[in-house]
Amino acid sequence: xxxxxxxxxxxxxxxxxxxxxxxxxxxxxxxxxxxxxxxxxxxxxxxxxxxxxxxxxxxxxxxxxxxxxxxxxxxxxxxxxxxxxxxxxxxxxxxxxxxxx
Amino acid sequence: xxxxxxxxxxxxxxxxxxxxxxxxxxxxxxxxxxxxxxxxxxxxxxxxxxxxxxxxxxxxxxxxxxxxxxxxxxxxxxxxxxxxxxxxxxxxxxxxxxxxxxxxxxxxxxxxxxxxxxxxxxxxxxxxxxxxxxxxxxxxxxxxxxxxxxxxxxxxxxxxxxxxxxxxxxxx
Numbered sequence: 001x002x003x004x005x006x007x008x009x010x011x012x013x014x015x016x017x018x019x020x021x022x023x024x025x026x027x028x029x030x031x032x033x034x035x036x037x038x039x040x041x042x043x044x045x046x047x048x049x050x051x052x053x054x055x056x057x058x059x060x061x062x063x064x065x066x067x068x069x070x071x072x073x074x075x076x077x078x079x080x081x082x083x084x085x086x087x088x089x090x091x092x093x094x095x096x097x098x099x100x101x
Numbered sequence: 102x103x104x105x106x107x108x109x110x111x112x113x114x115x116x117x118x119x120x121x122x123x124x125x126x127x128x129x130x131x132x133x134x135x136x137x138x139x140x141x142x143x144x145x146x147x148x149x150x151x152x153x154x155x156x157x158x159x160x161x162x163x164x165x166x167x168x169x170x171x172x173x174x175x176x177x178x179x180x181x182x183x184x185x186x187x188x189x190x191x192x193x194x195x196x197x198x199x200x201x202x203x204x205x206x207x208x209x210x211x212x213x214x215x216x217x218x219x220x221x222x223x224x225x226x227x228x229x230x231x232x233x234x235x236x237x238x239x240x241x242x243x244x245x246x247x248x249x250x251x252x253x254x255x256x257x258x259x260x261x262x263x264x265x266x267x268x269x270x271x272x273x
Contacts, residue, residue: 002103002144003103003106003139003244004214005213005214006208006214007110007128008143008147008166009208009214009230010205010208011110011113011143012115013115013201013204013205013208015113015114015117015136015202016200016201016204017197017198017200017204018114018117018118018120018121019117019195019223020193020197020200021121021193021194021196021197022120022121023103023193024189024190024192024193024196024197024218025187025189025190025193025194026121026185026186027125027183027184027185027186028185028189029148030126030129030168030171030172030175031120031121031126031129031138031145032121033168033183034130034168035121037160037164038117038133038136041136041137041140041160044140044152045140045143045144045158048143048144048147048149048152049151049198050150050213051109052147052148052149053146054256057228057232058143059228059234060151060152060225060229061232061233061237061256062232063149063152064151064152064155064229065244066116066238067152067155067156067159067160068247068248069245069247070159070164071159071163071164071248071251072247072248072251073248073251074163074167074168075167075251075252075254075255076251076254076255076258078167078170078255079255079256079258079259080222080258081175081176082174082259083258083259085174085175087242091175093187094187100163
């Protein structure tokens with residue numbers, strides 16, 4: 001059985017769905033954050049697979065940019081979570097309702 | 102090639118499931134690091150050396166460690182009395198299943214699947230470097246500015262602690 005583009009794309013879609021489930025269903029901010037990273041990585045896998053099977057290097061360059069932006073997001077996001085935890089002593093989404101009407 | 106692909110895909114998906122469902126946050130972070138490593142292996146298998154090694158350096162090397170540090174700084178433990186999922190988790194499961202169904206349906210009905218694997222280009226890392234330095238030079242510079250801004254912002258956010266508005270750190 002030959003592995004084609006569809007296999008990689010199905011794996012990518014599964015990872016994306018898992019990450020989406022984690023973002024919606026989990027209660028801890030850090031796990032929600034990890035799920036976001038997982039979704040970014042799922043998109044990256046699809047991009048690399050497309051790049052390989054269409055013989056076009058632009059996909060890999062886009063993945064490089066996505067990884068860089070994700071690194072910036074990691075630094076700011078984790079700093080925000082740590083600062084929030086210092087203020088509120090909690091990392092659960094139910095306890096962060098200050099902006100709720 | 103296909104056996105390697107199925108092993109990598111299975112390990113990656115299983116560790117992703119573990120990262121989404123485990124209770125101990127340290128275990129979640131380690132499972133996620135394993136997922137990142139599996140994705141790096143998939144990139145290498147796809148002939149994308151540059152992206153594969155960048156993935157290893159950035160995600161497995163830096164992001165996973167940062168997440169572990171954040172877990173430790175926030176006392177990463179779910180209280181044993183409460184569930185790890187929010188009460189409305191079936192909604193999340195339904196949304197995720199719907200998204201996956203839509204994606205899979207579109208994928209399986211598209212014409213893009215009939216691409217055969219092209220021959221791997223010679224020295225793709227050199228080509229990527231040349232492209233980055235010529236065609237993509239403006240986005241590259243903008244990314245440098247973005248990273249600098251993110252660095253300064255993270256330092257300011259994490260430093261912001263005055264004695265007046267923060268409880269004293271516990272000695273334990």
